[in-house]
Amino acid sequence: MKYKKGGIVVLKKWIMISISLLLSLSLVACGNKTSTDGNGSAKEDKELVVAHWGGAMTDAYKKIFDAFEEKYGVKVTVVTPNDAGKFKAMVESRAVEWDVANFDSIFALRSAKEGLLEKLDYNVINSEGVPEELVNEYSIGSEFISLAISYNTKKYPEGTHPKNWAEFWDTKGFPGPRTLWKFPPGLLESALLADGVKPEELYPLDVDRAFESLDKIKEDVKVWYTTGTQAPQLLANGEVNLAAGWSGRISTAKSQGAPEDLEFNQGIIIDDSWVVPKGAPNKDLAMKFIAFTLDPKQQAAFSSTIDYSPANAKALDLLDPEVRERLGQNEENAKQQILLNNEWWVENYDKVNERFEQWLLK
Incomplete structure (x- = not known):
């Protein structure tokens, strides 16, 4: 097959235009953007x-x-x-x-x-x-955050709130609905402290004893919250009297005028x-x-x-x-709080969480 010379030139030009167009599209597709810094580079x-x-x-x-x-x-x-x-x-x-x-x-x-x-x-x-x-x-x-005893100040004015987890668990002495974090780490520690376990003797956690302690308060837990914003909201609108709340979320709500506060004693420090x-x-x-x-x-x-x-x-x-x-970083508050043992939870989380999910369904 023969081509005329003019046809070959046209074909070459068309190929070059096509290649240039494809290169341009490729650069756009890559999504790279350029700008200049303070020196114009x-x-x-x-x-x-x-x-x-x-x-x-x-x-x-x-x-x-x-x-x-x-x-x-x-x-x-x-x-x-x-x-x-x-x-x-x-x-x-x-x-x-x-x-x-x-x-x-x-x-x-x-x-x-x-x-x-x-x-x-x-x-x-x-x-x-x-x-x-x-x-x-x-x-x-x-x-670091503290999972701390938190309370509605209208329900518990002038220091009448629970001062430790045993009092938080005391539904007769401190009646009313509660909210707890739907997350076993920190929750089981609170349950064991409520049952009289000394902070220095928490680990390894006695899981059976912790769930027996949770049984005692389960009916009074109105909400098992899953996000940090929920506990302060529930306290502010009076849906619950008490919460195991994230310290920063509670104090932020308090600074914005919400009727709530927290107790650092026996706070569970989570990182x-x-x-x-x-x-x-x-x-x-x-x-x-x-x-x-x-x-x-x-x-x-x-x-x-x-x-x-x-x-x-x-x-x-x-x-x-x-x-x-x-922040609870004064000498007194720092000594009263308990640091969560991450290593224990890494080894035991799966089986404890499975048991917790089953317990919630009972």
């Missing part, structure tokens, strides 16, 4: 996706998110809530959308055992000031941790983010916004005395 824009708790907890982190964006010239997109099931499904299907996530430390340690996490880069992350037990190969502590899901799109940026959030100044900013204690002890010196008082 081109740079690639990035997005860091952070999975977080939502509500007042995430609101308290907003200044940190904003400061990180400004320092690194990236966009922080926050996804709430930090769904554990979705986290696991994304990693197992290799379709990870999150770069970094905040969960309770028990979930973090269990996820590490299941191979769901990236190793943390401690050449980037400075763990100084964070308790050794919260510094792990795959996770690092972010903050959260940062993790990076295996296959995170922006793993290196996630390490910088974790390092940034653990800086004492950033930790102090967080604890000044919501009454949760910083994981980095160096931040405590940067806090006003009245803030430390609200």
Whole structure:
């Protein structure tokens, strides 16, 4: 077959135009954007996706998110809530959308055992000031919360509220509906303390005794709450008289005029941790983010916004005395609280949670 010379030229031009068009479309499809930095130099824009708790907890982190964006010239997109099931499904299907996530430390340690996490880069992350037990190969502590006795101040004015878990469990002396967190860690400790177990003798937990103690209060638990916002809401509107509430959520509601308060005595201290899901799109940026959030100044900013204690002890010196008082970090309150044993729960969570779910159905 023969072609005319002019036809060949036209064909070549058409091929070149097609190639150029395809290249342009490929660049658009890649989704890379460019902008300029302060010196006018081109740079690639990035997005860091952070999975977080939502509500007042995430609101308290907003200044940190904003400061990180400004320092690194990236966009922080926050996804709430930090769904554990979705986290696991994304990693197992290799379709990870999150770069970094905040969960309770028990979930973090269990996820590490299941191979769901990236190793943390401690050449980037400075763990100084964070308790050794919260510094792990795959996770690092972010903050402490207290699961504390909380109460409606209209129902219990002027110090008439329960002062310990035994009194919280005393439905005759302190009548009325309660709400408890639908999560075995912290719940079983409270039940055992209510039954007379001494704090220093809690672990290993006597699971049978804990459920026998829970039997005594089950009928008075009106709501088994699943999110931190529920307990303060239930207390504020008078649906319950008492709650085992997250300290920062209760004190935030109190500061906004809600008729509620909390008791730090026998509070169960639970810690959260940062993790990076295996296959995170922006793993290196996630390490910088974790390092940034653990800086004492950033930790102090967080604890000044919501009454949760910083994981980095160096931040405590940067806090006003009245803030430390609200956090339960004065000498008296610190001694009265109990630190949750994460290692025991990592080993026993599955079987205890299964029993708890069955118990709820009885």
